């Protein structure tokens with residue numbers, strides 16, 4: 155087993171882990187070393203609006219080291235956006251080869267590119283010599299077949315990539331089934347790049363099993379597991395975290411107020427909070443019952459009542 159302290163990265167979860175969430179999370183729950191931001195949506199003809207970069211503005215990202223992520227497949231658009239981010243102070247960007255959404259994959263983006271290795275290499279050939287910063291990749295095992303990534307990895311060896319983050323599922327699986335550890339092991343053998351493990355780290359026990367199985371890995375990405383239990387990254391690192399319930403309550407209150415100011419109307423506000431509760435309800439068992447109560451809320455008053463009862467039941 156590796157003796158080094160594991161490096162933990164907050165996974166991008168579009169619709170939840172925006173700059174406000176990342177900052178508040180980092181302030182209240184220790185353990186993460188950095189975060190990968192959810193992807194910036196590609197715009198035609200590089201004509202993106204400044205609004206799109208709001209999530210990456212340095213003043214909104216002081217609490218945590220953040221790497222921006224692109225879903226782009228047009229090299230020029232990618233480079234223009236990278237240039238903007240360089241101006242903002244970023245030194246690394248990540249390319250998304252994992253998004254499983256049909257709307258994305260049918261345009262040969264995200265995991266939709268994995269069956270087309272020649273397109274991936276052609277893109278890198280165009281982008282890498284002109285990219286003024288480091289590049290990492292986040293990928294799945296394939297869109298349809300695990301062999302897609304297995305065959306691609308050796309061909310990426312000659313590109314100066316910072317690291318490759320592998321989520322052990324296929325695009326067509328979406329989030330069904332379990333992250334495939336055997337397939338991840340095979341991928342490790344096929345690459346000379348630093349590899350980051352991602353997928354289903356939902357408890358300290360699972361983390362320890364993975365650490366034993368993959369002793370050469372020292373960087374780990376956690377998404378839904380940390381949304382379900384925000385103390386998980388700290389628990390993995392063996393950190394003492396006092397006043398857990400108060401922390402969770404404060405975190406929730408501050409996030410709620412932040413979105414209350416930012417978003418117009420209860421539909422948007424509650425919609426946003428519900429995205430988080432899909433996972434966070436696991437911290438208030440029985441999970442399904444808690445989730446049902448929250449899902450049913452249509453007004454801020456109803457929502458606040460449910461939240462209050464959930465927290466007081468734990469006191």
Ligand SMILES: Cc1cc2nc3c(=O)[nH]c(=O)nc-3n(C[C@H](O)[C@H](O)[C@H](O)COP(=O)(O)O)c2cc1C
Pocket residue numbers: 165166167168169191192193223250252253292321329352353354355375376377378379
């Ligand atoms: C709602 C949702 C949104 C996601 N958004 C992104 C994204 O913007 N970029 C990305 O690379 N992965 C995205 N992912 C995938 C996660 O980053 C991660 O790879 C996946 O959830 C597996 O890790 P986990 O089991 O630790 O959550 C998303 C996942 C979910 C469930």
